[in-house]
Amino acid sequence: MVTKAFTTFCLVSFSSIFSGVACLVVFAVLYRQQNVQVDVLRPVAIATGISLVIAVAVTNFLLRYHAALNAVLVASLFRMMLTLGIAGILGYKDASFRTVPFVLTLAIIYIVNLTIETWLVVKSDRYSN
Numbered sequence: 175m176v177t178k179a180f181t182t183f184c185l186v187s188f189s190s191i192f193s194g195v196a197c198l199v200v201f202a203v204l205y206r207q208q209n210v211q212v213d214v215l216r217p218v219a220i221a222t223g224i225s226l227v228i229a230v231a232v233t234n235f236l237l238r239y240h241a242a243l244n245a246v247l248v249a250s251l252f253r254m255m256l257t258l259g260i261a262g263i264l265g266y267k268d269a270s271f272r273t274v275p276f277v278l279t280l281a282i283i284y285i286v287n288l289t290i291e292t293w294l295v296v297k298s299d300r301y302s303n
Contacts, residue, residue: 186233186290187226193286194222197279217276224260225283228253233291245295250288257284 198218205212232253236245261280264271 182233182237182294183230185294186229186287189286189290190222190226190229190283193283194218194225194279197222197275197282201275201278212273212275213270214275217271217273218279220264220271221261221276221279222283224257225280225287228257229283229287229291233287233294236291236295250291253287254284 198214201214201218205214232249236249257280261271261276265276270276
């Protein structure tokens, strides 16, 4: 039997990884068309990893404690602050994390995961009433 937490973990993980791969392909194609030699794989992979870990943790917390809809907004704010904090530290330490692919990958994955988290909480709230 598949549990709700496992389904949520799979859904958020898949969306994060899929979004990260999509960003990688788009940035690689754009930079190749412009004949710019930039390492896109490392920043995009690390941005995807950061977003994946934080998104899974926050979504699991929201569903475990049957969070209300307003808790999603607070949790997403916390998740974004944590993600940007880690990204800021990495950007301070290494210039390759001060690139457009790194920041845009974080933003795209954040929006995709926020959409999925909100959908899961609304769906959970609708069936609990």
